[in-house]
Amino acid sequence: MLILALAALTLIALDSFTPWLHPAHVWLEPLAQPFRWASTLPLRWREWNDQSLESRAVIIANNNKLKTEILVYKAQLQRMAELSAENLQLKSLLNGAELIKNNVIVADLVGISSDPFRHIITINRGTSDNISEGLAVIDGEGLMGQVVEVFENHSRVLLITDSSHALPVYNLRNNVRGIIEGSGDFQRLRLRHVSPTQDIQVGDTLLSSGLGQRFPSGYPVGTVSMIDRDPGQAFIEVSITPAAKVDRSLHLLVVFSSVEALDNYPQTAPAPAPAPAPAPAPEKLDPNHASEQ
Numbered sequence: 001m002l003i004l005a006l007a008a009l010t011l012i013a014l015d016s017f018t019p020w021l022h023p024a025h026v027w028l029e030p031l032a033q034p035f036r037w038a039s040t041l042p043l044r045w046r047e048w049n050d051q052s053l054e055s056r057a058v059i060i061a062n063n064n065k066l067k068t069e070i071l072v073y074k075a076q077l078q079r080m081a082e083l084s085a086e087n088l089q090l091k092s093l094l095n096g097a098e099l100i101k102n103n104v105i106v107a108d109l110v111g112i113s114s115d116p117f118r119h120i121i122t123i124n125r126g127t128s129d130n131i132s133e134g135l136a137v138i139d140g141e142g143l144m145g146q147v148v149e150v151f152e153n154h155s156r157v158l159l160i161t162d163s164s165h166a167l168p169v170y171n172l173r174n175n176v177r178g179i180i181e182g183s184g185d186f187q188r189l190r191l192r193h194v195s196p197t198q199d200i201q202v203g204d205t206l207l208s209s210g211l212g213q214r215f216p217s218g219y220p221v222g223t224v225s226m227i228d229r230d231p232g233q234a235f236i237e238v239s240i241t242p243a244a245k246v247d248r249s250l251h252l253l254v255v256f257s258s259v260e261a262l263d264n265y266p267q268t269a270p271a272p273a274p275a276p277a278p279a280p281a282p283e284k285l286d287p288n289h290a291s292e293q
């Protein structure tokens with residue numbers, strides 16, 4: 001047992017402080033996939049059980065509600081199409097050169113971290129799907145996290161609730177910027193370094209600001225749920241409830257941010273005005289003609 005314990009500690013130290021064991025990680029990852037899939041069986045069983053035990057009346061009511069929401073979203077999309085066209089025209093008039101568009105790819109949760117202190121999940125998308133480190137991951141409600149490690153057929157995602165994660169946000173009500181960090185609790189985030197004089201209220205919605213170019217802007221991050229004002233502290237304690245179902249969502253979206261040039265705007269910088277030197281030598285003017293001018 002002592003020999004095995006020393007061998008385990010040696011492997012842990014090598015894995016933590018050197019890259020020597022990375023090839024072994026890559027080789028063992030496919031073997032570990034069935035165990036990660038098995039770890040999600042309780043969540044899948046709960047989801048299947050909830051769906052199977054619903055009464056017919058509840059299913060019909062939910063169906064009618066979804067139909068109504070679809071109609072509302074279609075109406076909003078029609079308005080968004082009009083605003084997008086208007087925005088495109090305004091950017092063209094203002095010599096805007098680029099328009100950012102976000103594309104997404106559907107991913108399924110296939111594994112969760114066995115470490116209770118690390119909020120990391122595994123999704124079934126990897127380099128074969130053009131996934132790269134740093135891409136944002138969302139669910140149907142809001143921002144979930146970002147890709148931190150990519151393999152051929154799967155990737156690992158660091159959730160926004162992890163204690164080592166932070167991201168820039170802004171308040172939808174007054175556009176005040178801030179930094180949200182994870183607390184290690186799936187149901188709670190923290191807003192860092194909030195001054196006692198800052199305008200913040202319970203119920204304020206916080207969105208990703210896009211600063212740092214890690215996360216796309218405008219995605220819901222959370223809602224202010226509690227404000228603790230201690231006169232003896234330099235900053236107030238602000239608790240945030242995540243918008244995403246961080247510990248429940250099984251179907252996710254990976255967000256790709258691509259920059260495309262406007263169709264009616266040149267993709268390269270405008271050519272400078274011709275310099276006098278390369279221009280053809282001017283013809284000598286007749287003095288009489290010059291005096292007339």
